[in-house]
Amino acid sequence: MTSNSDARPEWEGFLRALLDTLDAHMSPEERAVLLRAIGTQIAALSPIPPEDTLAGLEARMNERLAVPRWGTVSIALDSDGPALLLTHAAPPSLPSLRDGQGEWIGPVLEGLHGGWIGAQPGAEPEVGTQLVCSDEGRMVLRYGA
Incomplete structure (x- = not known):
């Protein structure tokens, strides 16, 4: 086990094997559906309490993202x-x-952010999050109709 905080996570080998196995057995569309569901499940396992402001929601989301x-x-x-734009850095x-x-x-990230936002008071859980661009x-990502 390494103590260097800049080192690659120890679970990287597992994740690489998982992704390569998904690639070998699923179409890109099927893989995306499964990965989106995994993101939604991660959000459900690490829920964010109700927040009254976007700044508060952003802060709680960043707390959850910091751990892994x-x-x-x-x-x-x-x-x-009527939508939110989420810029996910790094x-x-x-x-x-x-x-x-x-x-x-x-x-x-579509599933993760959609799950967290969709569980907030007044949100519509059926509204999806879509990746708009990536570099x-x-x-x-865009959360909204």
């Missing part, structure tokens, strides 16, 4: 409609056989 070192998220109102980056850029984390070290 999954980056940070900032939340803003979407000027194009998401986990681990390539798989089929996904050399590590884009597999996008559906996980190196950042993913933007």
